[in-house]
Every structure is written in C-alpha cells, then in structure tokens.
Amino acid sequence: MAEPLAIPPTRSLLGLLxxxxxxxxxxRTRQAVDEAPVRLSAxxxxxxxxxxxxxxxxxxxxxxxxxxxLEATVAIPLVFNFFFVAMLVMLxxxxxxxxxxxLFGKTESAYLLTAPLTPRDVVTLKYLESTVMAxxxxxxxxxxxxxxxxxxxxxxxxSVAQRPVFYxxxxxxxxxxxxxxxALGMLLAWAAARxxxxxxxxxxxxxxxxxxxxxxxxxxxxxxxxxxxxxxxxRSFLARxxxxxxxxxxxxxxxxxxxxxxxxxxxQSLLYLGVTLANAFFISWLAVMIVSxxxxxxxxxxxxxxxxxxxxxxxxxxxLAGLLFFxxxxxxxxxxxxxxxxxSRDPLQWSQLVILFGLMALYLTNMPTLRVEFSGSGxxxxxxxxxxxxxxxxxxxxTCRFVFPLVSLEGQKxxxxxxxxxxRGHILLAKFAFAMTVTVFVAVATMALATVMxxxxxxxxxxHVVVTVGICFGLCGFSVGxxxxxxMFNQTNTARIANGLGGTTNLLASVALVATxxxxxxxxxxxxxxxxxxxxxxxxxxxICGAAVLVTVAAxxxxxxxxxxxxxxxxx
Amino acid sequence: MNNTDHAIALxxxxxxxxxxxxxxxxxxxxxxxxxxxxxxxxxAGKTTTIKLIVGLLRPDTGWIHVCGxxxxxxxxxxxxxxxxxxxxxxxxEKLTGREFLYFVAELYGISTRRRDSLLESLIHRLDxxxxxxxxxxxxxxxxxxxxxxxxxxxxEPAVLVIDEPMVGLDPRAIRVVKNLFVEHAQNGGTxxxxxxxxxxxxxxxxxxxxxxxxxxxxxxxxxELRALARRQHSLEEIFLQLTEVGDG
Numbered sequence: 001m002a003e004p005l006a007i008p009p010t011r012s013l014l015g016l017l018x019x020x021x022x023x024x025x026x027x028r029t030r031q032a033v034d035e036a037p038v039r040l041s042a043x044x045x046x047x048x049x050x051x052x053x054x055x056x057x058x059x060x061x062x063x064x065x066x067x068x069x070l071e072a073t074v075a076i077p078l079v080f081n082f083f084f085v086a087m088l089v090m091l092x093x094x095x096x097x098x099x100x101x102x103l104f105g106k107t108e109s110a111y112l113l114t115a116p117l118t119p120r121d122v123v124t125l126k127y128l129e130s131t132v133m134a135x136x137x138x139x140x141x142x143x144x145x146x147x148x149x150x151x152x153x154x155x156x157x158x159s160v161a162q163r164p165v166f167y168x169x170x171x172x173x174x175x176x177x178x179x180x181x182x183a184l185g186m187l188l189a190w191a192a193a194r195x196x197x198x199x200x201x202x203x204x205x206x207x208x209x210x211x212x213x214x215x216x217x218x219x220x221x222x223x224x225x226x227x228x229x230x231x232x233x234x235r236s237f238l239a240r241x242x243x244x245x246x247x248x249x250x251x252x253x254x255x256x257x258x259x260x261x262x263x264x265x266x267x268q269s270l271l272y273l274g275v276t277l278a279n280a281f282f283i284s285w286l287a288v289m290i291v292s293x294x295x296x297x298x299x300x301x302x303x304x305x306x307x308x309x310x311x312x313x314x315x316x317x318x319x320l321a322g323l324l325f326f327x328x329x330x331x332x333x334x335x336x337x338x339x340x341x342x343x344s345r346d347p348l349q350w351s352q353l354v355i356l357f358g359l360m361a362l363y364l365t366n367m368p369t370l371r372v373e374f375s376g377s378g379x380x381x382x383x384x385x386x387x388x389x390x391x392x393x394x395x396x397x398x399t400c401r402f403v404f405p406l407v408s409l410e411g412q413k414x415x416x417x418x419x420x421x422x423x424r425g426h427i428l429l430a431k432f433a434f435a436m437t438v439t440v441f442v443a444v445a446t447m448a449l450a451t452v453m454x455x456x457x458x459x460x461x462x463x464h465v466v467v468t469v470g471i472c473f474g475l476c477g478f479s480v481g482x483x484x485x486x487x488m489f490n491q492t493n494t495a496r497i498a499n500g501l502g503g504t505t506n507l508l509a510s511v512a513l514v515a516t517x518x519x520x521x522x523x524x525x526x527x528x529x530x531x532x533x534x535x536x537x538x539x540x541x542x543x544i545c546g547a548a549v550l551v552t553v554a555a556x557x558x559x560x561x562x563x564x565x566x567x568x569x570x571x572x
Numbered sequence: 573m574n575n576t577d578h579a580i581a582l583x584x585x586x587x588x589x590x591x592x593x594x595x596x597x598x599x600x601x602x603x604x605x606x607x608x609x610x611x612x613x614x615x616a617g618k619t620t621t622i623k624l625i626v627g628l629l630r631p632d633t634g635w636i637h638v639c640g641x642x643x644x645x646x647x648x649x650x651x652x653x654x655x656x657x658x659x660x661x662x663x664x665e666k667l668t669g670r671e672f673l674y675f676v677a678e679l680y681g682i683s684t685r686r687r688d689s690l691l692e693s694l695i696h697r698l699d700x701x702x703x704x705x706x707x708x709x710x711x712x713x714x715x716x717x718x719x720x721x722x723x724x725x726x727x728e729p730a731v732l733v734i735d736e737p738m739v740g741l742d743p744r745a746i747r748v749v750k751n752l753f754v755e756h757a758q759n760g761g762t763x764x765x766x767x768x769x770x771x772x773x774x775x776x777x778x779x780x781x782x783x784x785x786x787x788x789x790x791x792x793x794x795x796e797l798r799a800l801a802r803r804q805h806s807l808e809e810i811f812l813q814l815t816e817v818g819d820g
Contacts (some may be wrong), residue, residue: 027707
C-alpha cells in the first residue's frame with residue numbers, strides 16, 4: 001500500500017466537480033441524440049413554438065404600449081418592476097426547494113462529503129447547480145421578451161445596429177439577477193435544515209403556500225376598485241405599489257437598467273448592471289460562506305430529522321380511505337388507501353394542488369370586489385367559463401405530473417401488487433378511483449365556490465359542475481390508462497416518468513381533451529351570450545355541453561381499457 | 573489513550589435521531605492493519621456508526637478519530653485517509669465507469685501514470701473491463717458495487733469503511749473482494765466492514781464487534797467472542813446467543 005495522503009489537499013477542486021457535471025450533460029445530450037432523435041426534435045420544435053408564441057404575445061403588449069407613448073413611459077418600467085419582483089419571490093422559493101434537495105437530499109452530496117473536498121467546493125457546486133435548474137425558465141421567458149421589446153421600440157430610439165448591444169446587456173441583466181434569488185433560496189434551504197430539520201419539506205411547502213397566498217391577498221386588496229374613479233384608483237394603486245421601486249430592491253435595478261437601455265442610455269444602464277452584478281457577487285459569496293461554514297451541522301440535522309412514527313396519521317388516513325373507497329373490493333381499496341397515504345406524505349404533490357387551487361379560491365373570493373357589472377350581459381357567463389378553463393388546465397397539470405407516474409411506480413412493486421387476487425387490470429381501477437376522488441373533491445369545491453361568488457344561475461352552475469366532473473374523469477382516465485400503456489417501470493423519479501415519452505403523450509392528449517371539451521362549452525356559452533341572467537340556455541346549447549361531457553367520459557374509458565389490456569399482459 | 577495508535581477510535585460516542593438513540597456511549601478502537609467486522613441485527617446502529625466515522629453524521633457526545641485526526645474538527649485530514657463504500661453505491665449515472673474512476677483519481681490527486689497502472693490491476697481483479705465504458709445507469713447492483721469498490725481502492729486509503737460489501741455480488745466477485753480486503757489489511761491498511769454475512773466475517777476478520785440496540789455488546793477476536801459466549805461454536809451461534817442476551 002502506498003503512503004496515504006498525510007496532508008489534506010488545500011487546492012480547490014470546484015473545477016473538477018464542474019467538469020464532471022459538464023461531462024454528464026454532454027453524455028446525456030449525446031445519448032438523447034443517438035437514442036431518441038425524434039423525441040429530441042419534438043422537444044426542440046415545441047420549445048421553438050413556445051418561444052414564438054411568447055414573442056408574439058410580448059410584441060402585442062409592447063406594441064400596444066407604443067401607441068400611447070406617455071403611458072408607456074410610466075408603464076414599461078412598472079411592468080418590469082412587477083415582473084422582476086414576482087420573479088424574485090418565485091425564484092427564491094423554487095431555489096430553496098431545489099437547493100434543499102441538492103444539499104441535503106441527494107446521495108451525491110453524501111458521497112462528496114466523504115471525499116477530501118472542502119465544504120465550500122461542495123456548497124458552491126450545489127449553489128450553481130440549483131440556481132441553473134431553478135432559473136433556466138426565466139431565461140426561456142426572457143429571450144422572447146427581450147427581442148419583442150427591441151422590435152416594438154421606436155426605430156428612432158433603438159436602431160437595428162444598436163440591437164446587438166441591447167440584447168447583450170439584456171442577457172447580462174438576467175444573468176446578474178438570477179444569483180440573487182439563488183443565494184436567498186440556498187440560505188432558506190440551509191436555515192430550514194439547520195433550525196427545523198423535522199418535517200422540513202412540509203414546513204417549506206406550507207411556508208411557500210402562506211407566502212404565495214399572502215402575496216395574492218395583498219395583491220388582490222391592492223387591486224380592489226372600490227367606489228372611486230378609475231384615475232383616483234390608479235393613483236392610489238401606484239402609491240401602494242411604490243415600495244417595489246425602492247432603490248434597495250434588485251428588481252428596481254434591473255427594471256431601471258432595462259428602461260435606460262430602451263432609451264439608448266447605455267452608460268446609465270451599465271451603471272445599474274454594475275450595481276446588480278456587485279450585489280449578486282456579494283450575496284452569492286455571503287451565502288456560500290455561511291452555508292459552507294455550517295454545512296456539516298445542517299447536513300447532520302437534516303439526516304437526523306428524518307424519523308418519527310407515522311402510526312397516528314396512518315390510522316387516520318386508513319379510516320378516511322375506508323370511507324372514500326367503500327365501493328371498491330377490499331384488495332383494491334387497500335391499493336387506493338396506499339396511494340392516498342403516499343399522496344398525503346408527499347408535500348410536493350399536495351402542496352402543488354393546495355397552492356394552485358388555493359390561488360383560484362382566493363381569486364374567486366375576491367371576484368365580487370371587482371365590482372364589474374356582469375348581470376344583464378353575456379359576461380355573466382364568460383367569467384365562469386374562464387374559471388372553468390383555469391380549473392381544467394390546473395387539473396391537467398396535476399394529473400400529468402402526479403397521476404400519470406402512479407402505474408409506473410408500481411413496476412418496482414409488481415411482485416407484490418401483481419399477486420393481488422384480482423385481475424391485474426383492476427389495479428388500474430384503484431388508481432383511477434384514488435385520482436378521481438382527489439381531483440373531483442378539489443375541482444368541484446372550487447367550481448362550487450365560483451358559482452356561489454358569481455351568483456350563477458342554477459342551470460349553469462350544474463352544467464359547470466358536471467363538465468368539471470367529466471373533465472376529471474377524462475383526465476384521470478388518460479393519466480392512468482396512458483400511464484399503463486406507456487409506463488417506465490425502471491424509473492422511480494416521478495418527474496422523469498412524467499417527462500418521458502408516455503408523459504409527453506399524456507400531456508398532449510390531456511391538453512387536446514381539455515381543449516375539445518372547452519370548445520364545446522365555449523360554443524354553448526357563446527350561443528347564450530345574449531341571454532340575461534335568470535334565462536335558461538336553449539336545447540342545442542345543453543346538447544353541446546352534454547356531448548362534451550360524453551366525449552370526455554368516453555375518451556377516459558377508452559384510455560383505461562387500452563391501458564388495462566396492456567397492463568394485464570405486461571412483463572416487468 | 574493515544575488515538576494516533578489506532579486507525580479508528582471512537583470514545584463515548586452517542587447519536588440520537590429525535591427521541592431514538594441509535595448509538596449509545598460507543599467506545600471502540602480498531603488497530604492499523606486489521607480487518608474489523610461490525611455485526612448486528614437490523615436497526616442495531618451499524619450504518620449510523622459508519623456514517624459517524626466517515627463524517628456524514630456528527631456525534632451528540634464523544635469523539636471520533638481516524639488515523640489520529642479528529643473527524644469533527646479536522647475532517648478534511650481524516651477524509652484524506654478514508655474510503656467509504658455505502659450500502660447503496662453512488663455513481664454519476666450519466667458518466668461511464670471509466671470516467672467515474674478517472675474523476676476519483678483526480679479527486680485524490682493521483683497522477684495519470686499511477687492511475688493507469690492502479691486501474692489496470694483493479695479492472696483485471698474486479699473484472700469490470702467489459703462494461704467500464706458504458707454509462708453507469710445501465711449497471712446492475714453488483715456491477716455498480718464492483719466499480720465503487722475499484723474507486724474506493726484506487727487511492728490506496730489507510731482506512732476502508734464498507735457497509736454491506738457483499739450484497740449483490742456473485743460468488744466469484746465475493747471471493748475476489750474478500751482477497752482484496754485481506755491483502756489491504758496485510759499491506760498495513762485497515763478495513764472496517766459492516767455485514768450480515770457471518771461466515772465471511774468468520775473467515776476473514778481479525779476482530780469482530782457486535783452492536784445491538786445501539787450498544788456495543790461484544791468486541792474481540794473470534795476466540796475471545798467464543799470465550800465470552802462460553803461456547804465453542806460458529807460465529808452465527810455466538811452472534812445469536814449474544815444478541816438474544818441483549819434482548820433479554
């Protein structure tokens with residue numbers, strides 16, 4: 001045996017760690033090109049379409065601003081201020097979740113902690129990794145925003161020759177901004193592990209939910225029109241929002257810098273860029289120093305905190321499952337109860353549902369404060385229809401992300417579940433029953449709230465609730481059925497299952513299904529636009545809505561049948 | 573006690589998870605050049621002890637030294653002497669086995685020439701050459717275990733800490749790994765191995781420790797354990813008797 005290392009290495013090995021990450025990414029890309037070129041091409045085309053769509057949308061918005069130059073002078077910096085303050089809050093929360101997983105949840109960090117690496121190298125690597133993972137969508141959103149803004153600007157202000165400089169500075173602003181929420185998020189993750197290690201994820205999810213809910217309540221209160229004139233309201237609203245223009249907030253530096261760029265004031269813009277960059281470097285350095293200094297303690301506390309008896313909660317969820325799934329035969333009821341328990345113990349799942357539908361509920365409870373006179377015009381139907389659209393899309397997001405992987409996840413346990421004394425295809429019924437129960441409960445509650453708050457006619461209230469249940473049926477049928485037809489049995493990561501070929505197929509099918517049903521209901525709503533409140537829709541409108549519900553139920557059943565047929569003969 | 577005399581020394585170590593005490597007042601010394609087998613029933617505290625030794629957990633009370641370096645205050649020096657193979661081996665799934673081994677070599681500052689010479693021998697002995705250039709995501713558990721063992725032995729650590737090393741290995745690989753451990757100890761290195769495979773522990777271990785409900789209930793050579801159990805039988809019977817006494 002050679003003489004062991006007597007002196008620990010003092011050189012930074014961050015470069016080596018980064019090279020490994022780059023190599024992994026290169027191998028991943030090469031594998032995608034070699035093994036799934038069609039899927040990769042489809043993804044590139046879809047991203048390009050999203051970019052074009054966003055560009056078109058932003059171009060319309062900025063084009064609208066250009067028609068009223070005076071308002072644009074006030075509005076554009078304000079829009080950017082709002083955009084970046086929202087990004088600051090959302091990215092901080094998203095970074096906190098990703099950084100927690102990267103620092104305290106992954107086997108990689110445990111492996112690196114046993115190697116002769118300084119905690120600073122490990123923390124810096126994880127900081128960079130989580131910041132990139134949490135923020136890439138901002139760049140995706142930012143590029144069409146940047147091009148649209150430049151294209152919509154007056155040619156006299158920003159010539160074609162000046163645009164490359166504008167693009168470069170704009171990208172630099174984005175890159176200088178994202179480390180700030182990245183560092184704040186990592187500090188939050190570290191504090192959660194260090195000071196409340198038990199139920200950290202639950203605490204984070206609840207804290208995030210409260211944060212978002214508080215933000216929305218505050219926003220809605222600020223938006224209330226009251227009894228005042230629009231101009232007075234606008235002044236009052238802007239006065240209440242003035243704090244986001246504080247010189248101490250990073251969103252203001254970025255918004256001011258971009259505004260100077262739009263007006264071709266490069267030196268002032270670079271000044272703000274410098275301020276943003278300097279602060280980003282400082283807070284990144286501070287976060288890495290604090291977290292790495294106490295990283296081993298936080299890691300220890302996070303590892304030691306993952307315990308505790310689940311017996312009382314288990315009894316409660318068992319009792320609830322018995323009530324909810326009383327109609328299922330005992331073996332299937334047990335499988336549905338197991339899924340319910342897993343759902344209740346996975347804060348990623350329930351927190352997403354709570355946050356999305358919580359936001360909807362907050363918006364709905366604030367609807368009457370907008371004081372727009374809907375009755376006496378077709379608007380009294382348009383707003384509930386838009387609510388139905390929002391609820392349907394949220395449902396599609398949830399079923400694609402969390403219901404679709406359910407069957408794939410059974411792949412590892414098929415030795416157990418497959419031996420249940422019932423045809424294997426029936427297991428899908430348990431999955432379907434679980435998914436329907438959760439989605440119908442939250443969706444119908446939200447739609448019922450919407451009908452009450454808008455004082456909708458009973459006929460339209462019933463139509464919307466029945467359509468919502470039908471959409472739940474179709475989406476759950478798709479997610480369970482396609483999940484069984486195109487499973488990924490060798491994968492345990494739900495995000496990867498949802499992003500695979502089957503998951504993408506399910507997403508596209510679910511969006512198409514929702515669009516079909518909503519087009520039907522939309523046509524019925526349009527046909528009834530001249531009705532005043534209290535009048536019933538005609539027979540044709542009712543028939544269209546009925547047909548839409550039948551289509552979604554039939555599609556869900558067909559997907560379940562196809563999935564069950566495949567699942568009965570699948571070999572794992 | 574002079575902790576530099578021992579490869580591993582634990583002094584009055586206690587570790588709790590909430591209200592559960594996983595390891596209670598554990599004191600243990602493993603001399604250099606010995607193969608130490610750490611036995612115990614499921615949930616006895618073996619993995620917690622191992623994680624404490626390699627610095628993944630911090631003791632609530634007590635001290636841990638590796639080659640004379642206190643793990644808490646001088647962790648970097650202690651880790652430079654260590655190699656750790658967990659029960660669930662970690663590999664970067666989008667790297668090939670060879671890329672991972674090169675990464676480990678660079679992590680420990682091994683020169684390219686030395687790396688190539690060490691790797692040639694390890695690849696041959698652990699029989700990993702056939703799949704070393706495939707992405708590790710395609711490996712079976714046994715293949716992963718062999719690559720991770722090669723990575724652990726690559727930098728010739730003074731102390732090799734392994735949690736359940738034989739799980740997933742075929743009989744030929746088990747024989748090879750056993751021989752590697754014995755050679756490592758004969759060359760002056762120390763092996764700290766947790767296992768449920770008692771016949772392997774009986775065959776290769778210089779010293780055996782038995783932990784039960786977080787308490788070290790026996791430690792010594794096989795003969796010393798036989799004397800303690802007052803039985804001239806196999807390690808399996810000694811283990812069952814001692815852990816039964818612990819229950820009673």
